[in-house]
Amino acid sequence: xxxxxxxxxxxxxxxxxxxxLLREAASYFEKCGLSKRxxxxxxxxxxxxxxxxxxxxxxxxxxxxxxxxxxxxSGEGSKSLAVFESVITKALEAGLDxxxxxxxxxxxxxxxxxxxxxxxxMRGIRFVQIPTTILAHDSSVGGKVAVNHPLxxxxxxxxxxxxxxxxxxxxxxxxxxxxxxxxxxEVVKHGLIWDASFVDWIDGNxxxxxxxxxxxxxxALHKGCSVKAAVVSxxxxxxxxxxxxxxxxxxGHALEAVAGYGEMLHGEAIxxxxxxxxxxxxxxxxxxxxxxxxxxxxxxxxxPVRLPSHFDTDAVMDAMMHDxxxxxxxxxxxxxxxxxxxxxDKNMSADRVRRMVEQLKEEAEV
Amino acid sequence: xxxxxxxxxxxxxxxxxxxxLLREAASYFEKCGLSKRxxxxxxxxxxxxxxxxxxxxxxxxxxxxxxxxxxxxSGEGSKSLAVFESVITKALEAGLDxxxxxxxxxxxxxxxxxxxxxxxxMRGIRFVQIPTTILAHDSSVGGKVAVNHPLxxxxxxxxxxxxxxxxxxxxxxxxxxxxxxxxxxEVVKHGLIWDASFVDWIDGNxxxxxxxxxxxxxxALHKGCSVKAAVVSxxxxxxxxxxxxxxxxxxGHALEAVAGYGEMLHGEAIxxxxxxxxxxxxxxxxxxxxxxxxxxxxxxxxxPVRLPSHFDTDAVMDAMMHDxxxxxxxxxxxxxxxxxxxxxDKNMSADRVRRMVEQLKEEAEV
Numbered sequence: 001x002x003x004x005x006x007x008x009x010x011x012x013x014x015x016x017x018x019x020x021l022l023r024e025a026a027s028y029f030e031k032c033g034l035s036k037r038x039x040x041x042x043x044x045x046x047x048x049x050x051x052x053x054x055x056x057x058x059x060x061x062x063x064x065x066x067x068x069x070x071x072x073x074s075g076e077g078s079k080s081l082a083v084f085e086s087v088i089t090k091a092l093e094a095g096l097d098x099x100x101x102x103x104x105x106x107x108x109x110x111x112x113x114x115x116x117x118x119x120x121x122m123r124g125i126r127f128v129q130i131p132t133t134i135l136a137h138d139s140s141v142g143g144k145v146a147v148n149h150p151l152x153x154x155x156x157x158x159x160x161x162x163x164x165x166x167x168x169x170x171x172x173x174x175x176x177x178x179x180x181x182x183x184x185x186e187v188v189k190h191g192l193i194w195d196a197s198f199v200d201w202i203d204g205n206x207x208x209x210x211x212x213x214x215x216x217x218x219x220a221l222h223k224g225c226s227v228k229a230a231v232v233s234x235x236x237x238x239x240x241x242x243x244x245x246x247x248x249x250x251x252g253h254a255l256e257a258v259a260g261y262g263e264m265l266h267g268e269a270i271x272x273x274x275x276x277x278x279x280x281x282x283x284x285x286x287x288x289x290x291x292x293x294x295x296x297x298x299x300x301x302x303x304p305v306r307l308p309s310h311f312d313t314d315a316v317m318d319a320m321m322h323d324x325x326x327x328x329x330x331x332x333x334x335x336x337x338x339x340x341x342x343x344x345d346k347n348m349s350a351d352r353v354r355r356m357v358e359q360l361k362e363e364a365e366v
Numbered sequence: 367x368x369x370x371x372x373x374x375x376x377x378x379x380x381x382x383x384x385x386x387l388l389r390e391a392a393s394y395f396e397k398c399g400l401s402k403r404x405x406x407x408x409x410x411x412x413x414x415x416x417x418x419x420x421x422x423x424x425x426x427x428x429x430x431x432x433x434x435x436x437x438x439x440s441g442e443g444s445k446s447l448a449v450f451e452s453v454i455t456k457a458l459e460a461g462l463d464x465x466x467x468x469x470x471x472x473x474x475x476x477x478x479x480x481x482x483x484x485x486x487x488m489r490g491i492r493f494v495q496i497p498t499t500i501l502a503h504d505s506s507v508g509g510k511v512a513v514n515h516p517l518x519x520x521x522x523x524x525x526x527x528x529x530x531x532x533x534x535x536x537x538x539x540x541x542x543x544x545x546x547x548x549x550x551x552e553v554v555k556h557g558l559i560w561d562a563s564f565v566d567w568i569d570g571n572x573x574x575x576x577x578x579x580x581x582x583x584x585x586a587l588h589k590g591c592s593v594k595a596a597v598v599s600x601x602x603x604x605x606x607x608x609x610x611x612x613x614x615x616x617x618g619h620a621l622e623a624v625a626g627y628g629e630m631l632h633g634e635a636i637x638x639x640x641x642x643x644x645x646x647x648x649x650x651x652x653x654x655x656x657x658x659x660x661x662x663x664x665x666x667x668x669x670p671v672r673l674p675s676h677f678d679t680d681a682v683m684d685a686m687m688h689d690x691x692x693x694x695x696x697x698x699x700x701x702x703x704x705x706x707x708x709x710x711d712k713n714m715s716a717d718r719v720r721r722m723v724e725q726l727k728e729e730a731e732v
Contacts, residue, residue, distance in 0.1 A: 081447060084447075085447050085515070088515055088521065089517065092515065092517045092518055119524070120524065121521065122521060123512065123523045123603075124524070124525070149451070149454055149455070149458060152458055155454065155487065155488060156454060156486045156487070157486060157488075157489045158485070158486065158490070158524065159489055159490070237490075
């Protein structure tokens with residue numbers, strides 16, 4: 001079992017990563033000081049729930065916890081205000097009080113939605129993250145929670161830190177290959193923004209990661225969470241440095257929106273976005289290897305590095321205009337300067353970005 | 367012009383109270399550092415909007431601010447998730463960004479709803495309170511914002527402090543007499559929990575307050591806001607002492623719910639609640655004058671001190687069970703110990719409260 005701490009003063013919390021942690025969930029809940037006299041609401045989805053919810057509830061109840069579960073439809077569609085309201089209704093009916101906690105058992109959608117319920121219910125109650133995807137190693141750390149509005153993703157939300165993150169590697173074993181690769185995109189990102197030696201390690205171990213080798217996976221997720229924790233500790237509410245976590249995301253979000261949410265996975269979209277950002281980085285003076293290594297490592301992880309040519313450049317640019325990082329005709333853009341290092345360009349020209357989108361369609365496959 | 371500060375470290379903010387402040391709104395917005403390059407969204411309702419919105423927008427625009435207004439139906443019904451979503455839609459369409467602010471121009475409903483929009487939009491943007499009722503001297507200070515769920519009031523919310531509170535006494539001159547009295551209930555409450563000499567002053571000046579004498583009103587609202595600010599500064603997130611602000615509210619909320627929201631005004635409900643709390647206080651050893659003075663001062667302010675006999679005691683008790691201050695069969699109850707002093711009883715018996723509800727129906731009019 002690996003453990004690390006997200007250091008946020010009185011809002012600090014632990015991340016536990018290891019095999020079989022779900023079976024020992026009750027002892028972690030106790031360690032965390034969660035009340036047995038107030039009900040816990042476990043939020044999950046149709047994919048994850050049937051597999052893990054009954055055992056988790058049984059374990060917790062055996063230890064004296066009161067639990068109520070709610071299973072939502074899988075997919076981004078559940079990050080809506082309507083589903084949010086239905087979970088609040090469930091919380092009220094179950095009698096959740098100020099000492100209760102909301103537990104997110106699932107991937108990023110479940111974590112974001114359940115976290116926003118915890119942030120809003122009675123103006124904020126406790127919250128536990130139990131991520132069951134690789135991608136969620138990113139979203140479960142850092143306290144950003146939200147739901148979508150039909151006009152914009154993640155526009156209704158809060159910063160609400162969990163009490164702990166409980167990461168059971170066994171839950172990852174049933175992930176489909178495409179989801180594994182998509183999840184690795186954020187792992188690679190954490191290397192690219194912070195730690196060249198970690199990028200080098202992924203370069204040599206991508207095969208093990210894709211085949212879900214527990215030792216390699218534990219190491220990589222611990223590393224990825226550590227980078228996320230270090231960045232968030234410096235800037236909890238994204239006033240400055242936290243923005244580097246958006247490497248590849250400005251284009252990535254636009255590609256997801258244009259493709260239709262769910263068509264292109266988040267990890268796939270930011271993979272293409274990171275290749276584009278690396279191209280811009282090299283144009284602006286970074287060594288050529290920034291582009292080459294970025295592209296090679298992402299491809300080794302099974303991720304796309306080329307924008308399918310049917311994407312309309314105008315549509316992608318329009319989608320970016322709606323992104324909340326856009327302001328007054330210029331963009332905030334995260335640009336690599338070396339492997340393991342990026343800078344925040346607050347004045348990126350839309351023209352340069354447009355040229356890059358065009359180039360991404362010409363990108364050679366690796 | 368009177369000024370005071372709510373002292374919350376880096377979230378501290380000023381409250382300005384005076385006549386004609388709306389006409390000078392632009393200079394207060396500038397002093398507050400609000401951006402002219404990002405649109406402001408002014409939220410108001412059908413009562414207040416037609417009277418003050420056009421002039422406010424004109425003043426702000428003349429000074430270079432970009433403004434967009436949204437006028438909601440008046441009344442508690444607007445504190446819903448559906449209306450919340452419609453305001454978020456307006457914010458997106460108007461292009462509000464991270465540097466924008468939401469401005470609440472109205473009473474408590476507008477302030478609570480607009481404040482929750484500001485708390486949630488992009489995970490939190492700036493927020494200005496321009497209260498236009500006496501009651502809102504209470505709700506506009508302290509950062510509690512929320513919307514209602516069909517099953518519970520204020521259950522979906524946040525703590526989100528404004529950048530400033532701009533209180534123009536001229537906007538109070540058109541309030542109907544019943545609203546004036548209802549607003550004074552929270553003024554009296556601030557005296558009862560904190561400041562015996564202020565209660566004494568109200569006792570002698572209730573007539574002036576009811577006739578909206580500007581000097582008396584300015585003094586009383588400054589005093590009321592000062593008490594609120596002092597309490598909130600000590601306990602922003604209601605972990606302990608802030609609970610004293612709930613004097614009269616446990617019963618008050620239940621009465622509002624049973625009467626049907628809007629039938630009995632909030633101030634009227636907590637007035638009856640404060641008489642009940644004073645009764646319990648005396649039963650538990652407080653001097654008899656606590657009950658007598660409480661009842662007399664509230665009556666002088668034109669407030670009800672007797673529970674209409676058609677209220678069903680069971681229904682009132684049931685409504686209290688749903689209140690979020692209720693836990694494990696016992697209640698948290700704010701009990702007066704002297705004029706200007708209360709204590710937090712975390713173990714109040716439901717039986718005693720039930721007897722008090724019955725007694726409130728027998729209360730003699732003053």
